[in-house]
Amino acid sequence: MDEPRCPLCGRILGTANIDRHHLVPKKFKGTEQFPIHKICHRKIHSVFTERELLDNFHSWDALRRHEDIRAFIGWVARKDPGFYARTATSRAKKMK
Template sequence: MLCNRVLHLTFHHLIPKKMHRRTFFKKHYKKSELAQGIDICRQCHDGIHKTYTEMELAKHLNTFEAIKDDEKLSSYFAWVAKQKVSRY
């Protein structure tokens, strides 16, 4: 979805699971909202978590549009798109 490569995908929770048990998120989000996520490649997934903390992701980058439109991440996704896909 982010780098447009065709390979195995992983599930990225839009609000990281680590945040689900915190009072703020329990109070402001339904369980179904906490469970929402997107399917992305492992390299994009790792890049998201290396660039931002769990709290930053939960509070500011909790939609697909926010992730896709983020300046740091969009340049990273563009770089990933140029990488060779290894088959295993």
């Protein structure tokens, strides 16, 4: 059987540092959750506001098309599945 993979970065999910992500934020009545690496989840929320997630980035494909997320995926692809490091909030999000 194939091992589960992170829907954002595509790496094997593993068993350490796993979160759950709502493509439609809970704040906006989203209920479906997906297992995702903690570092990938933190990156999503460091780049986008809840409103941006609802309006424009409520699919894995839309998330992966964003320039910041593409760069992150390229970087994290070389890390072990259990890798975790703190994710800083982007300056663009702080300015909103």
